[in-house]
Amino acid sequence: MSATQVRLTAAQLRAIEAAAEAAYPEEACGLLVGRQAPGGAVRVSRVEASANVAEPPRTRRFEVDPRLRLRLERDLRDGSDSVVGLYHSHPDGSAEPSETDRTMIFEPAMIWLITAVAGGHAGATTGWRPTADGAAFLPLGLELGGGKA
Numbered sequence: 849m850s851a852t853q854v855r856l857t858a859a860q861l862r863a864i865e866a867a868a869e870a871a872y873p874e875e876a877c878g879l880l881v882g883r884q885a886p887g888g889a890v891r892v893s894r895v896e897a898s899a900n901v902a903e904p905p906r907t908r909r910f911e912v913d914p915r916l917r918l919r920l921e922r923d924l925r926d927g928s929d930s931v932v933g934l935y936h937s938h939p940d941g942s943a944e945p946s947e948t949d950r951t952m953i954f955e956p957a958m959i960w961l962i963t964a965v966a967g968g969h970a971g972a973t974t975g976w977r978p979t980a981d982g983a984a985f986l987p988l989g990l991e992l993g994g995g996k997a
């Protein structure tokens with residue numbers, strides 16, 4: 849995947865921000881369903897919240913529930929959408945990948961969204977894509993569209 853941009857609706861972004869605030873002071877996480885759009889962008893069609901199933905303390909780590917991933921893969925088997933990425937939050941942190949995040953690039957094709965949460969209030973959300981070797985993140989433009997989530 850050579851995505852340079854991720855497109856999502858304002859409602860989808862709000863859903864991610866709401867999940868990030870609800871999980872505070874722990875990290876929120878979930879999966880992004882979508883497809884490759886013309887021009888190298890990834891268009892998000894669905895945001896699926898996950899329980900954070902990481903070992904506590906979950907204030908500095910996250911793990912998406914593998915059962916959610918399995919369910920989505922089954923649901924999406926016959927369609928043109930697929931699981932294209934994940935999101936998580938950084939409670940009282942910046943909207944930049946942490947060292948821990950870098951060690952968690954298991955699928956370089958997955959894009960990442962990171963939402964900073966300060967004192968329980970969602971701040972910036974940024975987009976990232978791993979390099980092909982999975983060693984680092986590159987910034988990904990975030991384009992907000994209209995429409996319903």
Ligand SMILES: [Zn+2]
Binds near residue numbers: 946
């Ligand atoms: Zn992180």
